[in-house]
Amino acid sequence: MCDNTPRKINFGPGPAQLPIEVLHNVQKEFFSFDNCGSNVMELSHRSPAFSKIIDDAEKDIRELLSIPDTYAVLFLQGGATGQFSAIPMNLINLKPSQTADYLVTGYWSEKAAKEAEKYGKVNYVIPKQEKYHDVPEQTTWNLTDDASYFYYCANETIHGVEIHDVPVLPNKAQIVCDMSSNFLTRQVDVTKFAIIFASGQKNFGCSGIVLVIVRKDLIGNAMKSTPVNFDFKVQLSNNSMYNTPPTFSIYISNKMFDWSKRQGGIKALEKQSKIKSDLIYSAIDQSNRFYLSEINPSYRSRVNIPFRIAINGVPDEKLEKLFLEEALRLNMIELKGHRAVGGLRVSLYNGITIEETEKLAQLMRTFQTIHCVEAA
Ligand SMILES: Cc1ncc(COP(=O)(O)O)c(C=O)c1O
Structure with a gap:
């Protein structure tokens, strides 16, 4: 039996969400x-x-x-x-x-x-x-x-x-x-x-x-x-x-x-992976260090993207908690970083669509607009 609960967008590190058609x-x-x-x-x-x-x-x-x-x-x-x-x-x-x-x-x-x-x-x-x-x-x-x-x-x-x-x-x-x-x-x-x-x-x-x-x-x-x-x-x-x-x-x-x-095989999957990760890295790189990625850009993962939310370059756990709450309100789950690293992490496995990633990138920008001003 199926209930009518809307499906969540699961950005977790695994087990990952599967494509709806599967x-x-x-x-x-x-x-x-x-x-x-x-x-x-x-x-x-x-x-x-x-x-x-x-x-x-x-x-x-x-x-x-x-x-x-x-x-x-x-x-x-x-x-x-x-x-x-x-x-x-x-x-x-x-x-x-x-x-x-x-x-x-x-x-x-x-x-x-x-x-x-x-x-x-x-x-x-x-x-x-x-x-x-x-x-x-x-x-x-x-x-x-x-x-x-x-x-x-x-x-x-x-x-x-x-x-x-x-x-x-x-x-x-x-x-x-x-x-x-x-x-x-x-x-x-x-x-x-x-x-x-x-x-x-x-x-x-x-x-x-x-x-x-x-x-x-x-x-x-x-x-x-x-x-x-x-x-x-x-x-x-x-x-x-x-x-x-x-x-x-x-x-x-x-x-x-x-x-x-x-989907078009491995070439198409690679293309999707690039588009999705570019969406998130753009939101990070254009945030004027509100979002911080600490990985050397040459080794940035296209699949698992850990980042912090920072005020004046210092990670702020309260803002990170607020971001998770806001994401949950929009049905996006499993964005908390691993305890060994802290902060947040987005996982973009193949079952995550470009549209779903765009929603998250949009949330990152909106959240920054609201909270960067508040924090200033
Ligand atoms: C890169 C990598 N290797 C190994 C593992 C361990 O996988 P499993 O839980 O299937 O043993 C994981 C689990 O997340 C992983 O991400």
């Missing part, structure tokens, strides 16, 4: 998927109907990102956090050094590096940053000659630091990338990576699923102690179904990949 489509199929008389949740994962869903999902993501046959596409459980362990377990043995290079540019890469320390040697490529506002020049990075792999997070969801170009490494290490929050928001040359992984709940569906794109020749090196579900070789040979997979999450991913294709 929700309608899911609703239509809720009691009977494809005339089979059951919801997808009620189907056997070994049934032909579900096999078609997972096969279609793989086909669509391969098409969206031009993923070559030399790469496996795995639909796994345990979230992106699970991959913080699975990646070292599967790759640390690639080189005798058993050392992995980690570029720590925010909360999530820091977590990944800490977890990897359990399984091998971790070399921190740059010194610990006091505030994650920038990425030191690559010429200063301390890389390991024979690293098993190089790890980075393409978009730090909490700190709003995005690395726009894939690093070109002099040691030619295998590159592993957490793309959880900017997956499908920009074009990517998959062949530059050993592994790309991303959780579903931001740009391609709901929680419960992590997509792992891994070059096939790297599979088969897992440590002996690797839990069977985290062993890429086992998952590949079982078509991501060594145990019961998160069938509903895979079904939603399939819907989202299909929706992404119908």
Whole structure:
């Protein structure tokens, strides 16, 4: 049963809002998927109907990102956090050094590096940053000659630091990338990576699923102690179904990949992402420092934008609280910044439309007009 509550605009960091047409489509199929008389949740994962869903999902993501046959596409459980362990377990043995290079540019890469320390040697490529506002020049990075792999997070969801170009490494290490929050928001040359992984709940569906794109020749090196579900070789040979997979999450991913294709594919999604983030950064940059973004502009995220509201350059929590209340009155939610950073944060995943972003940018301008004068 549906109630008549108007839908909120969810600018949160995830789980994110889904496109309304995807929700309608899911609703239509809720009691009977494809005339089979059951919801997808009620189907056997070994049934032909579900096999078609997972096969279609793989086909669509391969098409969206031009993923070559030399790469496996795995639909796994345990979230992106699970991959913080699975990646070292599967790759640390690639080189005798058993050392992995980690570029720590925010909360999530820091977590990944800490977890990897359990399984091998971790070399921190740059010194610990006091505030994650920038990425030191690559010429200063301390890389390991024979690293098993190089790890980075393409978009730090909490700190709003995005690395726009894939690093070109002099040691030619295998590159592993957490793309959880900017997956499908920009074009990517998959062949530059050993592994790309991303959780579903931001740009391609709901929680419960992590997509792992891994070059096939790297599979088969897992440590002996690797839990069977985290062993890429086992998952590949079982078509991501060594145990019961998160069938509903895979079904939603399939819907989202299909929706992404119908948007015009990755080029169109990247264009939308640029337009949306430009709207918010324009409101910030034209605010005469009423709104503050502290990130080096070269590393500003197009997807997660943390900012402060300030009087005379000093963040003002009272104004920030007022902004959240005003946003809520206009049906916009989840704009509070992460506790590690404070202030506000806008997340512009693919399910957020340009029109919705315009509403928020408009609110920012109106709010500034009212409160900047009051504060003066
Ligand atoms: C960049 C990034 N990596 C990893 C994670 C952890 O994802 P999960 O909660 O699916 O484990 C998140 C969650 O927000 C994230 O933003």
